[in-house]
Amino acid sequence: MAVKLKTSMGEMYFNLPMISRVHLSPDHSLITVHFIRGTPFTVPVETKEDRARAAEFLLQFTAENSGFLASGKELLNLRAALWVTIPDGGPILIRTDDNRTHSLPDQNPDHIRRTMVGDAVET
Numbered sequence: 001m002a003v004k005l006k007t008s009m010g011e012m013y014f015n016l017p018m019i020s021r022v023h024l025s026p027d028h029s030l031i032t033v034h035f036i037r038g039t040p041f042t043v044p045v046e047t048k049e050d051r052a053r054a055a056e057f058l059l060q061f062t063a064e065n066s067g068f069l070a071s072g073k074e075l076l077n078l079r080a081a082l083w084v085t086i087p088d089g090g091p092i093l094i095r096t097d098d099n100r101t102h103s104l105p106d107q108n109p110d111h112i113r114r115t116m117v118g119d120a121v122e123t
Helices: 048-062 109-117
Strands: 002-007 010-015 019-024 030-035 041-044 068-071 074-077 083-085 092-095 101-104
Touching: 002 048, 019 048, 030 048, 048 068, 068 101, 068 109
Parallel strands: none
Antiparallel strands: 002 010, 019 030, 019 074, 030 041, 068 074, 083 092, 092 101
């Protein structure tokens, strides 16, 4: 599956399983796509038209069975995570390939399981 980003220069397509995470800068001026074992790709979001295109791009990651989960200003590909820990108590932890650990204190463990492997999950 691929996701499409339209820019003023044309269209770009990204192979969804190869994306580790997508980050929106704090001031919303840049989108950075981090690839599994790859170089990050940054796209500026400067105009009203750019922001509309960026919103369309980010919306694609919320599709059913995409494997992505929103965490603040990031979209994390749970299926590309090095590991995910779902403890009985405490926050859920996700380790990405850039050696960062993301803490998700308010996420439903069943939602995390479904996002990782799809709808067919035994609990």
